[in-house]
Amino acid sequence: MKMDVSRDDGGSFVAVRRNSQHLDRTNTCHTDEVVAGSTAWLGRSLSCVCVQRKEGESRPSFDLTPAQEDCLQRLQNRLDIAYDGSVPEHQEALRVLWKAAFPEEELRDLISEQWKEMGWQGKDPSTDFRGGGFISLENLLYFARNFPKSFQDLLRKQEGDRAMWEYPFAVAGVNVTFMLIQMLDLEAVKPRTFVGATFLKFLSENESAFDLLYCITFKLMDHRWLAMHASYMDFNAVMKSTRRQLERELLQDDVTRLEDLPSFSLLTRST
Template identity: 30%
Template structure:
């Protein structure tokens, strides 16, 4: 209760006067101080986002929701409203523009991801079928698929003879993630599949992959992926950047599962939550990046 009262008192009264004093002492507004005091990345952008959302100015508060093509003009308006002398702070305009591109881009990325999630797999759509068959070809290049409806799909971790039923929860987002991983990290994806087919520590590769899509989606929706994107993308994040997060999760979960050595696949939900908590803890680090790279020896290296 006391913490709530203090927070209300600070945001309603003290913060305004604190900013006023610093403005007169430094000759810079809060956004200028943030852009000058922190290197490009999550800490700078997160502080700028909080400053904008907490502003008494409607212009500043609404800046976190502008469209991509309006970012530059909005920055110009902020400079005018805050009476920033550009000749005295020439880097401010560019730095604030990057912050706004990241802030608004994150929101627009979620909209795009949501649209793909709501795109239901449709066997009547050629592009959907082609993507599914491509997944098989990438993961099982030496094995011919006998027919479209076949038990062979179980070899890459689908539950039944027709994979379309497994995409209900995440729609085309789940399939797109699986294909992106297999296409951009082919050897790593095949390595993970071989682990998934282990006689003792195995798991359903495709089903777990779709489950990890849901994890990535929930982290994006909650805003917990902001530090990663603010650190790793110097501007507007795009769909490929979301897919890259999935690749990191897919590879890291496989390592985690093998290291933990569960008794059986029946314990999947327990270890799934443990892994989820591990990732959320990592995302509390303001310098975090969830990036899967391959070193000079073509060995996968997940960095965080």
């Protein structure tokens, strides 16, 4: 696989250069070229996603029921778990992710050049989990298990008129996790936005609400990517657009569960 390193405004980034529409897993000469840099790409891509408050504007505060407090605490406990490559459970989760992504190709080692085919920045995916923690790996696994068709479509870039330089699937997935944590203000003791309070209502009714919202968001991001005819330099703009649309959908009066979100219809379960 040919490796090229490119830079934007003095920093490193990662992008996937696509020379054909589909991945050919049976050919040893793969159709993707991965441009690898530091994890700074992940951080910068999210630097402008946060909503800014006007000067003097205070955030609303929402009281929680005991049940909601318990649900939020359990989710926050998940957020606190960093990926640790020495933990057997984490190692196994990584192997399961590879098997879900490329069932026809055996993973040679947990540290391998093969990981670049999934859109990790280097041969050790653990270095990319620092932005999202172990939950970002759990999110990817939930996506692969519950919506395998959409997962594969995004991984292999099988839908739409793709750009020459595409976003890297796996690192983008970590970005989605981090963006949702920001958007929902999940590290706060209790919600401080209407969006956060609305999500907590869904979480109290469905323990997997965060994982499900992740799947919706990832698919929506790709949908916005195609609609905006984006390339890797547009990733931050696509993420901001995705967040705005997601916030609007979450606050619609007729949305009483995550499956009611208009963007949920973008997901496909069957392969």
